[in-house]
Amino acid sequence: MATVLERPAGWQDHRPAEISEAEWKTRVDLAAFYRIAAIQGYDDFLYTHITARVPGPDKHFLINPFGLTFDEITASSLVKVDIDGTIIGDSEYGINYAGYVIHSAIHAVREDAHWIAHFHTRDGMGASAHAEGLLPISQRALYIIPRLAYHDYEGVALNLDERERLQVDLGDKQFLLLRNHGTLALGATPGAAWSAIYQLEEACSAQVAALAGGHEHVLIAPQHAQDEALRQLAGRPEAARAVEGRKPHDQLAWEAVLRKVARTLPGFDT
Numbered sequence: 001m002a003t004v005l006e007r008p009a010g011w012q013d014h015r016p017a018e019i020s021e022a023e024w025k026t027r028v029d030l031a032a033f034y035r036i037a038a039i040q041g042y043d044d045f046l047y048t049h050i051t052a053r054v055p056g057p058d059k060h061f062l063i064n065p066f067g068l069t070f071d072e073i074t075a076s077s078l079v080k081v082d083i084d085g086t087i088i089g090d091s092e093y094g095i096n097y098a099g100y101v102i103h104s105a106i107h108a109v110r111e112d113a114h115w116i117a118h119f120h121t122r123d124g125m126g127a128s129a130h131a132e133g134l135l136p137i138s139q140r141a142l143y144i145i146p147r148l149a150y151h152d153y154e155g156v157a158l159n160l161d162e163r164e165r166l167q168v169d170l171g172d173k174q175f176l177l178l179r180n181h182g183t184l185a186l187g188a189t190p191g192a193a194w195s196a197i198y199q200l201e202e203a204c205s206a207q208v209a210a211l212a213g214g215h216e217h218v219l220i221a222p223q224h225a226q227d228e229a230l231r232q233l234a235g236r237p238e239a240a241r242a243v244e245g246r247k248p249h250d251q252l253a254w255e256a257v258l259r260k261v262a263r264t265l266p267g268f269d270t
Contacts, residue, residue: 014270016076022055027075029190029254030062030115031268035261036194037119038070042201044120045069048182049099052190053107053114059083061107063100065093074270083108098157102178105163106170106186113186115193119201124183127204130211133177136221137210140203142229148200149173153180175200191254 015024030052037043037050046069054060062078064070080088085100099118106113127134134141134148151169154162170176174196176184183200187193210218221229247255261268 014075020055024075026052026054027062027078028269029258030078031073031075032258032261033115033117033190033194034064034070034073035265035268036257037117039260039264040198040201042119042121042197043070047096048118048120049096049103050117050193051099051103051107051115054080059107060088061103063095063103065091066096067093071265074268076270101157101160101163102166102184105166108163109167110170110186112188114188115190116184116186117193117197118178118182118184119197120182121201121204123205123208124177124201125181126208128177128182129180130207134203135207135218136226137218138203138206139229140199140206142221142226143233144175144200144203146230146233147173148175148177151176151178153178187250189250189254191250191252191257194257195250195253 015021019027030050033050033052034043042048046067049063051061051063054062060080060082062080064073065077065079068077077093079091079093079095081095081100081104082088083104085095085097085104087095102118103116106116133150134145136142136145149170151166154165174186178184183197183204185193185196185200187196
């Protein structure tokens with residue numbers, strides 16, 4: 001049985017009558033995702049994107065309106081587009097075309113990619129530009145590397161034919177470093193996607209901090225530890241199962257996000 005996600009105290013349903021309950025819930029969660037990214041400093045003024053697939057058969061997804069900063073985004077201001085980039089319904093704003101190209105490529109082929117986050121943080125860009133990619137120098141990195149793919153820089157993502165190469169490069173991975181560009185992570189739930197992009201961003205930051213003293217002074221995790229991390233990752237569904245009666249990690253993480261956003265940047269659910 002699916003567990004009902006707890007909402008912050010005082011949360012109200014501001015859903016317009018013309019929007020389904022399922023879509024409105026997705027909108028509220030996506031607006032909260034934008035605001036937690038702003039709180040963490042993962043935003044890039046008007047740029048970068050987080051998208052969420054709208055429940056239903058149409059393969060529509062929601063993206064930020066181009067012109068609003070992450071901390072301004074609300075459930076009702078999000079823009080709904082189809083896989084061809086056509087805006088569905090009325091919107092005061094347009095969308096960033098490069099964001100559409102990247103996200104539509106993944107939404108089109110990955111059924112598990114209900115939520116996709118792509119950032120341009122300083123440390124994410126720094127790690128993406130490192131010739132060796134993400135190095136096994138932190139605990140976070142050890143668990144990300146087996147699920148991490150790379151996509152070479154081709155310029156601003158305005159060419160639709162780049163979508164095919166993005167799809168091939170990502171394959172079945174959960175994490176992507178876009179070379180000389182930034183980070184990307186996906187998930188089936190907002191909690192899974194947030195946890196993934198948070199871990200990737202923090203792994204990149206740890207690497208940038210470690211390399212500040214020069215590559216020759218950095219300790220690479222011992223091979224036996226890397227092998228053990230792989231073994232643990234392979235058994236993660238069982239090993240990470242919550243104690244009976246407790247909530248799964250992704251749900252706990254997302255409920256914590258909703259509480260923090262409600263305290264720090266309220267109004268996302270309007």
